[in-house]
Amino acid sequence: xxxxxxxxxxxxxxxxxxxxxxxxxxxxSLRLSATNGRLSRPGSMQQYMEPLWDxxxxxxxxxxxxxxxxxxxxxxxxTTVALTTGLALGLALLLAPGGKFxxxxxxxxxxxxxxxxxxxxxxxxxxxxxEFGLFDAFFGxxxxxxxxxxxxxxxxxxFAVCVKADVWGWIPFLTLVLIGGxxxxxxxxxxxxxxxxASGWRVFKDITLPQLVPVLAVVIILKSIFxxxxxxxxxxxxxxxxxxxxxxxxxxxxxxxxxxxxxGYAAAVAWLMVIPMIALIFAHAKFVFRTD
Amino acid sequence: xxxxxxxxxFGALQVVLILVAIAIMLVPIALIFLAAFKTLRNIYxxxxxxxxxxxxxxxxxxxxxxxxxxxxxxxxxATVTVALxxxxxxxxxxxxxxxxxxxxxxxxxxxxxxxxxxxxxIVLPFFVMFRDLGLLDTRIGLIAVNLAIVMPFAxxxxxxxxxxxxxxxxxxxxxxxxxxxxVIRDVVLPMAAPGLLTAGIFCFIIAWNExxxxxxxxxxDAVTLPIGLALFKGEEGDLWNLxxxxxxxxxxxxxxxxxxxxxxFVQGMTMGAVR
Numbered sequence: 001x002x003x004x005x006x007x008x009x010x011x012x013x014x015x016x017x018x019x020x021x022x023x024x025x026x027x028x029s030l031r032l033s034a035t036n037g038r039l040s041r042p043g044s045m046q047q048y049m050e051p052l053w054d055x056x057x058x059x060x061x062x063x064x065x066x067x068x069x070x071x072x073x074x075x076x077x078x079t080t081v082a083l084t085t086g087l088a089l090g091l092a093l094l095l096a097p098g099g100k101f102x103x104x105x106x107x108x109x110x111x112x113x114x115x116x117x118x119x120x121x122x123x124x125x126x127x128x129x130x131e132f133g134l135f136d137a138f139f140g141x142x143x144x145x146x147x148x149x150x151x152x153x154x155x156x157x158x159f160a161v162c163v164k165a166d167v168w169g170w171i172p173f174l175t176l177v178l179i180g181g182x183x184x185x186x187x188x189x190x191x192x193x194x195x196x197x198a199s200g201w202r203v204f205k206d207i208t209l210p211q212l213v214p215v216l217a218v219v220i221i222l223k224s225i226f227x228x229x230x231x232x233x234x235x236x237x238x239x240x241x242x243x244x245x246x247x248x249x250x251x252x253x254x255x256x257x258x259x260x261x262x263x264g265y266a267a268a269v270a271w272l273m274v275i276p277m278i279a280l281i282f283a284h285a286k287f288v289f290r291t292d
Numbered sequence: 293x294x295x296x297x298x299x300x301x302f303g304a305l306q307v308v309l310i311l312v313a314i315a316i317m318l319v320p321i322a323l324i325f326l327a328a329f330k331t332l333r334n335i336y337x338x339x340x341x342x343x344x345x346x347x348x349x350x351x352x353x354x355x356x357x358x359x360x361x362x363x364x365x366x367x368x369x370a371t372v373t374v375a376l377x378x379x380x381x382x383x384x385x386x387x388x389x390x391x392x393x394x395x396x397x398x399x400x401x402x403x404x405x406x407x408x409x410x411x412x413x414i415v416l417p418f419f420v421m422f423r424d425l426g427l428l429d430t431r432i433g434l435i436a437v438n439l440a441i442v443m444p445f446a447x448x449x450x451x452x453x454x455x456x457x458x459x460x461x462x463x464x465x466x467x468x469x470x471x472x473x474x475v476i477r478d479v480v481l482p483m484a485a486p487g488l489l490t491a492g493i494f495c496f497i498i499a500w501n502e503x504x505x506x507x508x509x510x511x512x513d514a515v516t517l518p519i520g521l522a523l524f525k526g527e528e529g530d531l532w533n534l535x536x537x538x539x540x541x542x543x544x545x546x547x548x549x550x551x552x553x554x555x556x557f558v559q560g561m562t563m564g565a566v567r
Contacts, residue, residue, distance in 0.1 A: 007390075014380050017439055022406035023402075032416060032417060108314065114543070115501075116542055119324075122539060168317070229410035236521065236522075250410060257416055270416065273412075281408050
């Protein structure tokens with residue numbers, strides 16, 4: 001067989017799978033979002049088109065729950081991205097020099113990442129349990145005013161626990177990525193600067209950090225994407241509560257579509273969420289293809 | 293303080309910080325391990341030194357929890373997903389790596405992008421379609437949607453591995469008159485094998501931990517392990533001892549797999565984004 005035919009035949013099955021499992025559902029979601037379909041109607045959904053615009057503006061005009069979840073998601077994304085990136089950078093700088101001890105720690109870092117996010121949610125719910133949670137026992141003894149705090153019953157504290165669980169789950173992976181980035185910073189430039197008497201902070205600020213910018217950008221973009229669609233952990237940890245204090249957009253869509261059966265509306269909100277994500281994905285793709 | 297002293301102090305400080313980080317990292321995992329070997333009453337006492345019991349690991353497999361069925365579902369769904377995804381992804385990855393295709397960059401960007409599309413967007417149409425086709429709560433349905441998340445990863449990761457294989461051996465074999473398909477089978481596949489294994493394990497972990505699709509598309513027969521966690525709610529609240537035992541069954545196999553491919557783990561996650 002000629003290579004010219006073969007090369008397309010080889011790609012074809014993968015393209016079909018991606019079209020069927022990703023592109024089609026995206027398109028179908030867009031179509032659903034223009035209907036006011038409900039799950040409760042038996043058989044195929046009865047759909048009558050409304051002006052597409054109505055479905056989308058509905059979210060903004062009549063659904064306080066939507067606005068709430070937009071705010072929750074925005075704050076959640078900003079805090080988790082800032083905290084994970086900052087702490088991961090610190091940890092990466094600590095671990096980058098290598099050696100037996102530090103490499104061993106790097107290996108350990110894989111564990112949280114292989115853990116199911118749903119299980120991380122369970123684990124944190126366990127830890128912050130006011131009756132016997134470890135956090136309560138430990139910090140309650142050290143700092144008496146923290147004893148018997150019902151972490152998950154208070155809107156702000158529950159949100160904080162969700163952020164902690166997220167940060168805990170993501171720091172290890174981002175640290176490993178940043179260690180990879182640090183390894184590509186030319187060592188001789190750093191040594192030359194040190195010989196010239198530059199302080200550790202100056203070396204970091206003027207040599208390491210500028211070299212690290214592309215990797216940091218990728219880290220921030222990736223983490224933003226994953227923070228925007230956060231669901232598993234929060235579902236297991238607070239299920240959006242108390243009230244709707246930790247209801248992210250994904251959770252809001254899940255509720256609207258699966259609990260209340262408003263699948264058309266849910267699809268519209270889902271698409272509203274896809275829009276900022278497309279921007280991030282393009283930014284990410286730009287970095288991926290920058291050397292090609 | 294002399295320079296050497298300051299340096300030693302700085303080094304000690306670093307080690308302390310690293311140890312603190314390890315402690316924070318291991319606590320939630322250790323907690324699950326401790327609770328899994330305790331009775332529910334002992335968990336409430338927070339006593340570290342109690343006679344460990346294996347009872348929880350027996351109970352989770354009994355009715356009404358029947359974790360065995362979920363374990364089987366998870367294993368089957370993840371295995372079949374990987375078995376379908378890896379060959380298809382390898383073929384595509386080889387072609388992307390070795391040939392110039394019309395619209396290649398577009399295809400690669402779209403494949404990369406689909407990996408980040410929120411599952412909650414994709415799942416709505418699948419729910420409607422599966423309901424009409426009678427595929428709700430089936431393992432086949434779950435495998436189909438799992439392909440959606442695994443496929444882009446697999447293609448990009450394997451492409452990265454094949455890009456790293458020097459093209460000379462292939463060309464030499466072609467000069468000797470071997471056909472392209474023979475070259476792929478006899479030259480490329482053996483050299484790419486470690487990469488394929490890594491990608492396979494990586495996809496297995498993703499499919500195993502997948503939560504949202506299984507939550508929405510299954511309810512009884514095809515329920516997987518992560519969804520099974522929701523079972524352990526008694527009348528008095530969460531059954532932490534059983535939750536922890538189930539947690540161990542979910543996470544320990546993945547720890548083993550992840551450690552087996554630790555060198556490529558990060559590379560796989562970023563799919564060549566950070567070189």
